[in-house]
Amino acid sequence: MKKSKLENHPPMILSITSGKGGVGKTSFAVNLAVALSQKSRKVLLIDGDLGLANVDVVLGLNVRSTIQETIENGADPATLMVKVAPGFFVLPASSGVPEMASLSLEEQAFLTGTLERIIDGFDYVLVDTAAGIGESVLWLNTWAQETIIVLSPDPTSMTDAYALIKVLHARYGRDRFQLLVNSVKGKKEGEEVFANMATVLYRFLKVTPQSLGYIPQDSAVVRGIRSQKPFLEMQPDSHASKAVIGIAEKIMHLPRRVTAVLAP
Amino acid sequence: MKKGQSNGLWQTIEKDLRSYPVDKLWLADESNDKLGVLLFGEGIAAGRLGPLLSDLAPDFLSSGRPAKVICVPEVVRRVCEMRDELERWKRLSSIDPLTGLANFRHFREMLVAELDRVLRTKLPCALVMIDIDHFKAINDTHGHENGNQALKFVANVIKDQIRKIDFAARYGGEEFAVILPGTHLGKAVEVAKRLCAVVRDSVVQLDAVAARLTVSAGVAVCKADEIVSPELLIQRADEQLYCAKKQGRDRVCFRPSPQKEELCQVTVEERTHLFRLRDAVHRV
Numbered sequence: 134m135k136k137s138k139l140e141n142h143p144p145m146i147l148s149i150t151s152g153k154g155g156v157g158k159t160s161f162a163v164n165l166a167v168a169l170s171q172k173s174r175k176v177l178l179i180d181g182d183l184g185l186a187n188v189d190v191v192l193g194l195n196v197r198s199t200i201q202e203t204i205e206n207g208a209d210p211a212t213l214m215v216k217v218a219p220g221f222f223v224l225p226a227s228s229g230v231p232e233m234a235s236l237s238l239e240e241q242a243f244l245t246g247t248l249e250r251i252i253d254g255f256d257y258v259l260v261d262t263a264a265g266i267g268e269s270v271l272w273l274n275t276w277a278q279e280t281i282i283v284l285s286p287d288p289t290s291m292t293d294a295y296a297l298i299k300v301l302h303a304r305y306g307r308d309r310f311q312l313l314v315n316s317v318k319g320k321k322e323g324e325e326v327f328a329n330m331a332t333v334l335y336r337f338l339k340v341t342p343q344s345l346g347y348i349p350q351d352s353a354v355v356r357g358i359r360s361q362k363p364f365l366e367m368q369p370d371s372h373a374s375k376a377v378i379g380i381a382e383k384i385m386h387l388p389r390r391v392t393a394v395l396a397p
Numbered sequence: 398m399k400k401g402q403s404n405g406l407w408q409t410i411e412k413d414l415r416s417y418p419v420d421k422l423w424l425a426d427e428s429n430d431k432l433g434v435l436l437f438g439e440g441i442a443a444g445r446l447g448p449l450l451s452d453l454a455p456d457f458l459s460s461g462r463p464a465k466v467i468c469v470p471e472v473v474r475r476v477c478e479m480r481d482e483l484e485r486w487k488r489l490s491s492i493d494p495l496t497g498l499a500n501f502r503h504f505r506e507m508l509v510a511e512l513d514r515v516l517r518t519k520l521p522c523a524l525v526m527i528d529i530d531h532f533k534a535i536n537d538t539h540g541h542e543n544g545n546q547a548l549k550f551v552a553n554v555i556k557d558q559i560r561k562i563d564f565a566a567r568y569g570g571e572e573f574a575v576i577l578p579g580t581h582l583g584k585a586v587e588v589a590k591r592l593c594a595v596v597r598d599s600v601v602q603l604d605a606v607a608a609r610l611t612v613s614a615g616v617a618v619c620k621a622d623e624i625v626s627p628e629l630l631i632q633r634a635d636e637q638l639y640c641a642k643k644q645g646r647d648r649v650c651f652r653p654s655p656q657k658e659e660l661c662q663v664t665v666e667e668r669t670h671l672f673r674l675r676d677a678v679h680r681v
Contacts, residue, residue, distance in 0.1 A: 245643075276643045292663065292671050300661045305640055306650055333670045 142389055144255040148181070148277035152293030154264030156285045157315040159187045160358060161348065161377070162261040164365045168381035170220035171365075174256040177214070179248070180226035181273045182263035184234035189225045192217060193361030201227040203247060204240055211251045222255075224248075234269055241272050257384070266297050274301055279387060281311045281345060286318075286326050295333065302338055310340065313380065314347040323347025345383060348376040493567040495545055496552035504566035504574055508627045511564070511576050512619055519621040523577040523585030526634040527555070527592065530611045530646040532571035535603075543603040544571075547610055550601050558592050572638075574631075582618045582651060589614040589649040597647060611647035613638060 149162045159182075166178045180188035180200075189196045194215060202208035214222045227233050236244065252258050260277055262270045274280055280301065284294040294312075301307040312330060317323040327344045334340045348354075353371035357364030365374045491503035499507065508524070515522045529535070529551055536544040548571065555565045555573055568574040577585050593612055600607045615637030619625050625633070633652065641650040 275640050278643075278645055288672055292668065295667065295671055296663045299663060299667075303661045304653060305644070306648075307644060333667065336670070337664075337667050 142256075144177070144252050144258045145279065145384075145387070145389055146252070146258045146260065146277045147279040147281055147384070148260045148262055148274045149281045149283060150262040150270060150274055150297065151264065151283040151290070152266060152295075152297035153284070153290045156283050156290050157348070157354070158264075158283045159191050159261050160354065160364075161283055161313065161315060162259050163188060163191050164357075164363045164374070164377045165381055165384075166221050166257075166259055167218065167363045167365045168378050169257055169384070170218055172381060172385065173220065174385070175220045175222075175254065176257045176259065177222045177224060177252060177255045178259045178261065179224045181260045181269065182234075183226045183236070183269055184228075184230050184232070185263065186226035186228040188223055188261055189215075189228075191358065191361065192223065192363070194223065194225065196225040199225045199227040200244070201230055201233055204233070204236070204244060209251075210247055214251075234263065234267065236269065245272075245276050266300055270297075271300065271305070275305050275307070279309065279311060279384075280307065281313055282342070283313045283315055284326070284330070285316045286314065286322055291326070291330060295330070298334060298340065298342075299338060302340055308340055310334075310342040311345040312342045313345040316350050317347045318350060320347070323349075346376060346380050348373050348380075496549055496567050498552050498556070498573070499564065499566040501566065501568055504564075504568060504576075505627065507564050507566070508576060508630070511578050512624065512627060512630070514578060515619055515621055516624060518579070520579040521581055521618050521620045523580040523582065523616060523618045524630050524634045525575040525577065525585060525589045525592075525614055525616050526568065526631070526638045527551070527573040527575065527589070527612050527614045528638055528642070529571040530613055530642075535608075535610075539603050539606065539608075543606075546603055547601060547608075550599075551596060551610065551612060554595050554599070555592060558588065558595060574634075580618075582616065582653075585616050585618060586649055586651050589616050589651075593647060593649060613641035613646045614649045615639065615641055616649060616651040 149158050149165075151158045162178060166176045169176045178188060180186050182188075183200060186196070186199065188194075194217070196215065198208065198213050200210065200213065202213060203210045210224060214224055216222050260273050262273050264270075282294050282298060284290045298310055301310075312327055314323045314326045317326070323346070327342075327347070331342055331344075334342055349372045351364070351371050351373035353364040353368040354373050357367050360367065364371060365377055368374060491499055493500040511522050514520075529547060532544065532547070535547055548567075551573065552565075552567065555575060559565055559575060559577070562578055564576040564578075566574050566576075575588075577588060580588075593614060596610055596612050599610075601610055602608075615634045617630055617633035617637060619630050637650040637652060641648050644650065
């Protein structure tokens with residue numbers, strides 16, 4: 134049987150976004166990357182907060198060159214990638230560079246074109262977007278194949294998440310969203326928040342979100358952030374860690390959207 | 398009157414001439430030093446016989462008096478050849494030979510004309526940019542010949558689905574552009590979605606392989622109250638095509654009109670429902 138060249142899957146690109154800041158997007162993105170790499174997947178985490186880098190902070194990385202080099206000097210992003218652990222690479226953003234947060238259309242196209250060339254060989258590409266619904270958040274979300282919306286049980290987070298979904302849906306026609314509820318008191322709160330969001334999303338937008346799960350409040354998370362180490366590495370048996378591992382498994386089962394030409 | 402045998406060269410001219418009200422028509426074959434003589438009656442002005450005759454016989458009487466036209470074989474032959482040549486070049490320079498659709502240059506001209514028409518008629522004009530998904534993979538896996546078959550297939554689907562007044566072109570390697578005059582965004586998106594569906598649901602024969610193709614499409618509209626340049630319209634449609642690719646391919650993307658942008662705002666009703674969640678959640 135003829136082996137189709139398309140059996141080598143292109144990477145699945147997932148954006149991790151929230152609307153509201155401070156709900157735990159970056160911490161989740163980092164630990165998700167760790168979980169996937171621990172399952173022998175090759176992961177690239179792109180810090181999509183292009184002007185106010187966070188990924189490197191969460192990981193305690195000493196970064197010298199960032200995506201800014203690519204935009205301004207045409208540096209090959211492949212050389213900017215930092216290996217954090219086996220199978221876990223990071224493409225860092227710049228810190229304190231407002232221009233990076235408002236790239237022009239040409240720069241956006243240039244960046245995504247460049248990125249597409251270097252993501253070959255990875256199984257998963259995670260994009261940790263900035264907070265808010267600014268231009269960079271929106272275009273990075275449209276670049277991704279799957280959108281993970283991180284929210285916490287508080288009403289401002291839910292409202293902002295809803296607003297973000299509404300814009301992505303109305304303006305870009307996106308209709309698939311993975312909802313992740315962070316910092317929940319327990320299973321019941323996690324399920325209720327999802328159910329309530331799903332109700333309102335369906336009622337007003339006819340959007341049916343998927344549930345990626347929930348992550349409980351856990352001192353391990355706080356400890357990880359303070360020590361600038363992924364909590365999955367520090368305390369792999371914590372509730373939060375187990376939740377993230379479960380989420381990683383769910384992601385690994387997401388269908389890949391590749392339309393292949395059938396071989397006989 | 399002697400009527401000679403018309404050879405192939407003359408058939409073209411003869412057909413033209415017979416449609417004119419000539420009294421007498423005299424054709425001779427090439428063995429004569431005169432190829433043909435025309436006699437026509439009173440009241441027929443020379444100008445009505447059009448540029449063909451003025452090419453053939455410069456010395457010509459313009460009143461309705463009977464006149465003779467004497468044609469020189471070389472001139473006739475050359476005029477016919479030039480006319481054929483001109484037709485062929487016109488076609489070459491505006492048609493893409495593989496798909497039979499207009500080529501990029503011709504498309505550009507048409508788009509300029511259509512946007513002018515928007516100004517005149519006040520009707521919007523839609524542009525759909527269509528791209529075959531994974532085309533590079535098709536070429537790599539099945540070879541360039543099959544890649545061409547895929548292109549022809551999609552081109553034919555497009556030709557079938559559009560109206561007579563619509564205009565389809567091969568815009569690039571695997572990209573097509575369709576101009577839909579007098580069409581609003583909603584209708585244009587419908588057309589694009591239908592195109593995607595037809596391609597998606599068909600099975601294409603590439604060599605011995607039964608294959609399935611998909612396309613992605615981006616739609617943009619130029620409205621009378623917001624005239625855009627051809628470049629900008631193409632850029633907008635291309636952006637939407639780009640989004641369609643990013644969102645997983647095999648789909649249509651479009652940017653809702655500015656009025657619809659207000660629809661992005663969260664309404665009071667939505668907020669009320671979301672805040673009811675707070676009470677629901679805090680009951681936990």
